[in-house]
Amino acid sequence: MNNDELQNETINDAMYKELINSSLDLAFEYGEVAVDSILNYDVISELPIVKSIVALGGIGLSIKEKHFTKKVLCFLKEFHSKSSSENIMDFRNKLNTDQVFKDKVTEQIILVIDRLKTEQRAVLFAKLLIGHIQEKYDWETFCYFSEFLDLIQxxxxxxxxxxxxxxxxxxxxxxxxxxxxxxxxxxxxxxxxxxxxxxxxxxxxxxxxxxxxxxxxxxxxxxxxxxxxx
The missing domain is CATH 1.10.10.10 (Winged helix-like DNA-binding domain superfamily/Winged helix DNA-binding domain)
Structure with a gap:
């Protein structure tokens, strides 16, 4: 993907692609990387979703944007660690075929991750999404649980x-x-x-x-x- 393509790809599109097919090295401990050096690792800086965040951020990422990147990676690693979860293929198929559903899911994920204070909360958020995918609770309950992550200790x-x-x-x-x-x-x-x-x-x-x-x-x-x- 060239720079022009990256500039035209929204962060929602990048998140959608990552939910469908992981590009992460699941053995890498993203949570252990210091925020200010998050882009100094080839295994991170070459990830398509990270390139999209960098492109959308313009010249140089702020500490807040780097922290957002770290939270996204921790969320995605936890999500993909449960890739064999019940109903995961149905979830991905719906993302592929239902534009309204795709927009709703990716927007909710981006908005929640952006406001979460820590990467540990992003990991919990991924677990809550998996619970919804497994039909343990509906979408409205998932969104309600997501709000609690802002306060949880x-x-x-x-x-x-x-x-x-x-x-x-x-x-x-x-x-x-x-x-x-x-x-x-x-x-x-x-x-x-x-x-x-x-x-x-x-x-x-x-x-x-x-x-x-x-x-x-x-x-x-x-x-x-x-x-x-x-």
Whole structure:
């Protein structure tokens, strides 16, 4: 592909081509490359999707654009690592034959990856997409889960894991020992806001009473946890 062709290709088209047929070296650890040196590796700089991002970015990429590139690569590596997933061929065939579907999918992927803060969140995003492809939840639920990725912290996954194993637990007994107790309350509030956790006795009495309340993982929380832990 020459420079003129690259200039005419949108990032959505580049993403579509990568979803259909990977050009990545799946053995390469894209997440371990420093953002400011992301284009210094031949295995990265020669990838068609990276060339498209560079072409669209003009002369030189900003740190933000390099970070976007890194997130895209981490997302795609995780996506292609599940290339044998159930329904993946049907998904790719629909991308090939349904222009409206193709535009909807690629636009959602680009928009979400662009706003995500870290490449770790981009990996989780790929897992959520695979869950949708496997028909574990519909498109609207996938988009809802994607919004949560803007807020999610590592403690949130640990809390969901504890509640998934035990079904419910007193907040003070949730086995996430590496975090401050008040970070635990903040995590519970985030998860409750999105409907992933339910807390018994929502009335506020006092700080110590907050930790004694019982937290339960909801059916929706179970679905997103199962998707992200795969």
């Amino acid at each position: 590592l403690i949130d996954i640990a809390v969901l894991s504890d509640l998934f194993i035990k079904s419910s637990n007193e907040i003070d007994n949730i086995a996430v020992t590496t975090f401050d107790r008040y970070m635990m309350l903040a995590s519970i509030e985030r998860l409750k806001l999105y409907g992933f956790v339910v807390v018994k006795d929502l009335a506020f009495i006092g700080p110590s009473d907050e930790f004694r309340k019982q937290a339960y993982i909801s059916s929706l929380g179970t679905v997103i946890y199962n998707a992200m832990k795969v």
